[in-house]
Amino acid sequence: MFKIDNNETITAIATPPGIGAIAIIRISGTLSFKIIDLIFQPIDKLKPLTLKSRRIYLGYIYSQKTLIDKVLINIFKSPNSYTGEDIIEISCHGSIYIQNKILELIINNGARLATRGEFTFRAFKNGKLDLYQVESLLDLFHSENELDHNLALNNLRGEVSLIIKNLRQKILNLNTIIEFGLEFSDEYLNPNKLLGFNNFLVNIRNQLKDLITSFKLGICFKEGIAIAIIGKPNVGKSTLFNLLLKSDRSIVSNQSGTTINYIEENIYIDGIKYRLIDNAGLKKKTRKKLELKGIKKTIENIKQAEIIMYLTNKITPKYLQIQRYYQDLFKKEIIFLINKCDLLTTKIKRQSSPILISAKYGIGINYLLNQLQSLSERFITNKKTPRITKVRHYEELKKALFQLNKIQEKIQIGIEPEILSLLLKEANYSLDKIIGTITNEEILFNIFDSFCIGK
Ligand SMILES: Nc1nc2c(ncn2[C@@H]2O[C@H](COP(=O)(O)OP(=O)(O)OP(=O)(O)O)[C@@H](O)[C@H]2O)c(=O)[nH]1
Ligand SMILES: [Mg+2]
Known part of the structure; x- marks a missing residue:
């Protein structure tokens, strides 16, 4: 885990390992300026301690009297920096020798090598980012498309954090009133008053939902x-x-039962990411163990899918009814398709269009893609609505809602103010864990260990 001692000055190469045009080395902590004073000579001979925050300076890095590189340094004075501490970023030429030499110089002059995510950990500890924003930062690094990127960026800017902080504050305010009543006036917390609290909680519960x-x-x-x-x-x-x-x-053959185990791949269509799953064929009856396993997996995949593409070779003009039938059966969005239309006569084709396709010859695929696009819009409209993406957050929000639902039930039948206060605290405990006001070593380790050294 991290060395929690914020007094130590840390350093790391922030750019990917290897040779590059330039590399960036970061220093953060109280010794940053002292170290840079010892190894950096500005081109215009300014003393580093007189350098201004958020400015870039050109100069030379020396090891004793030996010139190592001509570099640019970025100055960020505490508290206006990423970590909240004094930060200096050195942009040097990207040779491995230069990078390592400068890193060694910094360490020899009092800093130590940072652990994974330690710069961000300090930002978190110093209140620059809450835990939700830290996790969004990880999402930003791993974003692969525009939607993903927008979502991570909005969350990093604190969109969801702000909602959670507001909810937390509202619960806290309510609890302050209850604790005041408990301390000073029993009558103040009469059943009518408590019922009034319930109305106030409806709004919080809806936001949680x-x-x-x-x-x-x-x-x-x-x-x-x-x-x-x-x-x-x-x-x-x-x-x-x-x-x-x-x-x-995926293997294709004219033998029935070719796909035994499902195959899954990611694809992008019009900038939207899909997880496409090819499944084993569904059969009403089979005694073969492998086929049974394949069908079981197919059913699991149906359950976790957002959209089902149901393929058949049977011609039917009643495709809308059938589509609705499967929609009700699976409780999912369905695209119902009749494949192998290249084998059909023109007359039959007219009867059952427009859902006819030929996967082999690429016929009717535009129809399929249009269907896909309109169904997907249900999942991606309102790009701007705040969204959560992590199971951890989902679980904690559900726990908070559970406590508030319990309050709602109990207030109707009469609840002791002490119990009410306790349940409110429980709800806030979950919200605290999301934004990191309350932390646990294991969660912190898992989150920060996913960062690179230097971030
Ligand atoms: N004529 C024609 N043949 C097709 C078309 N699509 C698939 N086929 C053929 O149908 C046979 C079965 O295709 P697969 O894609 O393996 O079928 P599947 O549904 O995955 O089969 P299982 O994995 O066994 O469930 C192969 O011989 C394909 O070439 C089509 O549009 N037209
Ligand atoms: Mg197959």
Whole structure:
């Protein structure tokens, strides 16, 4: 875990390892200026301690009297820096020798090598970022598309943190009133007054519910909207999967039961990320153990998918009814498709269009993509709504809501103010854990250990 001692000055190379055009070395802590004074000579001979915050200076790094490199340094004086401490960033030429030599010089003059995420840990400890924002920063590093990136950036800017902090404050205010009543006046907390609190809590509960439901949408941004391709064996599921993927990833054959285990790949269509899952064919009856396992997996995948692509080879003009039937059965969005239309006569085609496709010959795929786009909009509209993306946050929000629901039930039948106060505290405990007002070593370690050294 981290050395919590904030008095130590830390340093690290912040750019990726290896040779580059330039590399950046960071120093943070009380010795930053002293160290830079010992190793850096500004080109215009200013003494480093007179250098101004948020300015860039050109100069030379020396080891004793030996010139190491011509560099630029960025100055950020405490508290207006990423960590809240004095920070100096040295942009040097990206040779491995230069990077290591400068790092060694900094360490020899009093700093120590930072651990993973230690700069961000200090930012957190010094109140520059709350824990929710720290986790959003990780999401930002790993964002792969525009939606993902926007979501992480909004969360980093504190969109969700602010909502949680407001909710927490409201609960805290309510509890202050209750504790005041407990201390000074029993009559103050009469049943009518408590019922009034319930109305106040409705609003908090609704906001919590909104955040909890936003989890599913947030996950879609991050992990991709899950699409399970399902249908009976041999209808062309794997052929469609390969077509959408633009690669022969899944084995296709004219033998029924080719796909035994499901295959999953990420694809981007019009900038939206999807998790496409090719499944084993569904059968009403089978005695073969492997097939049974495959079908079980298919059912699990149906449950976790947002969209189902149901493929059949059976011609039907009643596709809308069938689509609705599967929609009710699976309680999911369905795209119902009749594959192998290239084998049909023109007359039959007219009867059952527009859901006819040929995965093998790429016919009707525009229809499929349009359907996909309009269904996906349900998951991605309102790009600006705050969303949560982490199971940890989801779980804590559910716990907070659980406590508030309990209060609602108990107030109706009469509740002791002491119990009410306790339940409110429990609800806030969960919110505190999300933004990091209350922390636990293990959670902190897991979060900060996912960062690089130098961040
Ligand atoms: N004519 C024609 N044949 C197709 C089409 N799509 C798939 N096929 C053929 O149908 C056969 C089965 O295709 P697959 O993609 O393996 O079918 P599947 O549904 O994945 O089959 P299982 O994995 O066994 O459940 C292969 O011979 C494909 O070439 C199509 O649009 N037209
Ligand atoms: Mg298959």
